[in-house]
Amino acid sequence: MVMLDVFLSTQLNTFGLDMRFSVASGTTTVLLGESGAGKSTVLRLLAGLLQPRVGHISLDGIVYLDSERRIALSPQDRPIGYVFQEYLLFPHLSVFENVAFGLRAQHLARPIVRERVSEALSRVHLSGFEKRQPHQLSGGQQQRVALARALALRPSLLLLDEPLAALDVQTRREVRQELRSILAETGITTVLVTHHYIDALVFGQHILVLDQGRVIQQGGQSDLALHPRSTYVAELVGMNFFHACLMRYAPDGSCIVELSQTQPTLEMTVRFEEGENGSEVLPAGTDVCVVIDPRDITLQFTPPESSARNSYQGRIVQILNLPSASGGLVRVSIALDGVSLPPLTAEITGTSAARLAFEEGQLVYASFKASATHAYL
Ligand SMILES: Nc1ncnc2c1ncn2[C@@H]1O[C@H](COP(=O)(O)OP(=O)(O)OP(=O)(O)O)[C@@H](O)[C@H]1O
Numbered sequence: 001m002v003m004l005d006v007f008l009s010t011q012l013n014t015f016g017l018d019m020r021f022s023v024a025s026g027t028t029t030v031l032l033g034e035s036g037a038g039k040s041t042v043l044r045l046l047a048g049l050l051q052p053r054v055g056h057i058s059l060d061g062i063v064y065l066d067s068e069r070r071i072a073l074s075p076q077d078r079p080i081g082y083v084f085q086e087y088l089l090f091p092h093l094s095v096f097e098n099v100a101f102g103l104r105a106q107h108l109a110r111p112i113v114r115e116r117v118s119e120a121l122s123r124v125h126l127s128g129f130e131k132r133q134p135h136q137l138s139g140g141q142q143q144r145v146a147l148a149r150a151l152a153l154r155p156s157l158l159l160l161d162e163p164l165a166a167l168d169v170q171t172r173r174e175v176r177q178e179l180r181s182i183l184a185e186t187g188i189t190t191v192l193v194t195h196h197y198i199d200a201l202v203f204g205q206h207i208l209v210l211d212q213g214r215v216i217q218q219g220g221q222s223d224l225a226l227h228p229r230s231t232y233v234a235e236l237v238g239m240n241f242f243h244a245c246l247m248r249y250a251p252d253g254s255c256i257v258e259l260s261q262t263q264p265t266l267e268m269t270v271r272f273e274e275g276e277n278g279s280e281v282l283p284a285g286t287d288v289c290v291v292i293d294p295r296d297i298t299l300q301f302t303p304p305e306s307s308a309r310n311s312y313q314g315r316i317v318q319i320l321n322l323p324s325a326s327g328g329l330v331r332v333s334i335a336l337d338g339v340s341l342p343p344l345t346a347e348i349t350g351t352s353a354a355r356l357a358f359e360e361g362q363l364v365y366a367s368f369k370a371s372a373t374h375a376y377l
Pocket residue numbers: 012013014015033034035036037038039040041042195
């Protein structure tokens with residue numbers, strides 16, 4: 001079976017990790033999560049540098065770990081390439097010697113070492129750099145040497161821990177594209193750790209969102225963007241997100257929901273998308289998720305005249321000018337009155353923001369149509 005199958009459950013002092021995933025081999029899986037979510041721990045468990053309490057790891061039918069059957073290959077016996085955040089290149093060795101290091105440790109014959117180093121450097125587009133020392137390379141090139149060192153061992157599984165973390169913003173952009181094409185050309189099963197959503201978008205054919213040692217959501221990019229299931233993912237994809245409880249249907253087919261964890265209760269009129277429970281009548285009490293695109297929210301100082309719109313009063317807590325690449329929009333965060341929900345975010349044009357002269361601390365009405373919402377189970 002051409003799959004990477006992983007089940008890991010362990011406890012490290014107070015930190016518990018419990019996760020399971022299966023992905024097609026030859027693809028890149030991204031572990032996305034905040035600092036401390038457990039991402040590096042998963043890599044260490046995959047590499048065999050840590051042992052879980054119980055677990056199972058197999059790739060293409062080859063079992064690396066099966067706690068029930070007492071199988072646990074040592075790190076040396078797992079065909080895994082591991083690229084650490086800091087690359088850990090040997091500063092006094094040339095690029096050639098850095099890449100050859102693991103091969104020499106395997107006591108391979110010299111011609112084979114030369115062939116493998118040359119092949120690995122060519123894969124990362126660094127042929128001709130053999131004699132350079134690490135300090136003569138840019139950050140992006142050092143990162144590729146570290147990658148070549150891992151690839152030279154011809155691993156079946158490549159583990160990349162925050163591969164872009166040590167790079168400045170400009171270099172990160174270039175290296176991101178380059179790394180993506182190297183991984184695509186190589187076609188190696190890869191697990192990549194990051195806390196940047198943009199990396200998840202660029203690299204991840206499959207994205208696992210980790211929080212406190214648990215997978216809180218997994219899927220492709222569009223699954224996350226269209227159906228976030230937590231405030232964390234919704235923030236990453238730039239949407240407003242609410243858990244809610246279905247109360248009743250309105251005659252026009254829209255639904256009245258009550259937002260969860262609000263005291264006093266807040267109602268919202270929402271719409272299910274066609275094809276997604278669009279025709280199915282759900283019972284009252286059903287838990288639903290609701291997202292609203294910040295660009296569909298209107299802000300004004302007086303209550304909206306149309307009662308057809310959802311409208312909430314709140315106080316502006318932050319005004320942020322988005323980069324001009326985002327269309328010169330202004331992001332306004334509004335803390336809704338009397339409820340302890342994360343602020344509602346509206347994105348309005350720079351012209352509207354200038355016309356209305358918003359300031360932090362002002363009371364405003366945020367409104368949006370039911371048709372601007374997207375509800376799902
Ligand atoms: N060997 C260990 N013993 C005890 N606790 C540990 C051990 N290794 C990691 N932890 C704890 O496990 C949690 C997850 O750590 P981990 O490094 O996997 O997170 P992460 O998502 O990779 O974060 P970062 O992006 O900061 O590296 C942390 O709370 C950490 O303190």
